[in-house]
Amino acid sequence: MTALAVENVCKNFGGVAALAGVSFDVNEGERRVLLGPNGAGKTTLFHTISGNLMPSAGRVALFGLDITRLRPDLRARHGLARTFQITNLFPRLTVLDSVLLALGGIDGQRLQLFQPPSRQRTRYGEAARLLDRWGLAGTAERIVRTLSYGEQRQLEIALALAGKPRLLLLDEPTAGLSPAETRRVVALVRELPRDMTILMIEHDMDVAFELADRIAVMHQGRLIAEGDEAAIRANQQVTDIYLGAE
Ligand SMILES: Nc1ncnc2c1ncn2[C@@H]1O[C@H](COP(=O)(O)OP(=O)(O)OP(=O)(O)O)[C@@H](O)[C@H]1O
Ligand SMILES: [Mg+2]
Known part of the structure; x- marks a missing residue:
């Protein structure tokens, strides 16, 4: 195809x-x-x-x-997902929140403050797996703009992958x-x-x-x-x- x-x-x-x-x-x-x-x-x-x-x-x-x-x-x-030649991240979010946002955005759902705990657990688990895979597990609580340039580029790819x-x-x-x-x-x-x-x-x-x-x-x-x-x-x-x- x-x-x-x-x-x-x-x-x-x-x-x-x-x-x-x-x-x-x-x-x-x-x-x-x-x-x-x-x-x-x-x-x-x-x-x-x-x-x-x-x-x-x-x-x-x-x-x-x-x-x-x-x-x-x-x-x-x-x-379809893409990354940009110049990084396109939210600089003030933490790494983990960036991934959670990307995972939330792709369910076709509005961001919900009151999600069932089971769903939140699934999403946290998915975020942790994605960060781990891209060697970013240790950066989860950091603010995006404090990451090195290389880490930011890798995070950007991880976010693009969040939507599978x-x-x-x-x-x-x-x-x-x-x-x-x-x-x-x-x-x-x-x-x-x-x-x-x-x-x-x-x-x-x-x-x-x-x-x-x-x-x-x-x-x-x-x-x-x-x-x-x-x-x-x-x-x-x-x-x-x-x-x-x-
Ligand atoms: N928004 C724009 N307004 C005017 N010209 C533009 C704009 N974007 C790109 N161009 C011009 O279009 C041409 C192609 O640019 P493009 O950025 O697509 O090249 P590229 O192959 O990605 O180059 P690079 O390897 O430097 O990233 C260039 O001449 C560029 O100056
Ligand atoms: Mg280019």
Whole structure:
């Protein structure tokens, strides 16, 4: 089944075509990495998939459902979750409260002050498991803004996972992390359930090749290459862009 279908998506900012007609499919359970130099349009593409930006033209479908004009929160209910290139956390909440909020938000229920104790226990248990898994158990009572940058990035992924998404979008999850933190995030992403579809923007080629089943490369608002590691490494245009950029 196709998890994500992007068809001829365009986005203009004034005179700039940030996306000049991008089309590709991601299959259910696939791990796809999006590569491309700065300004290629990768984050803009994510915004059109998550609903934070409306495309100027084109269509986005999630598991066969046309979501092009759907509100972001409704996309989440259909199984979509994302992280942002710049962290997008509530800085004044504790880590535990952030996770509880994320878990509450996905039940399709209003936050309830008077929930049955059994339900609260379940939710605390789930929050504790999630934090434990992401190595954040020791930070539960801390205020988010006092966490290190690396911890904040990891918390952001943990929060995106709270809704048990079917399609997870990660925008440069290892950017700014130390080599040890990067290894940790790569290992955790590898361990995510195989039926979860992942589309990830990544600058680090080694991380990209380690995690991806297939890779797509963007340049100047267009998709210029798609394929497995061998195909991408052998692609002359990709080599030119990366050698030209570095
Ligand atoms: N809100 C905006 N208003 C105007 N121009 C924008 C806006 N957002 C992005 N752009 C422009 O669109 C182009 C694509 O930007 P985008 O952030 O999608 O690139 P990117 O591939 O994510 O780059 P990076 O690797 O640096 O994160 C760039 O030329 C950028 O300046
Ligand atoms: Mg970006």
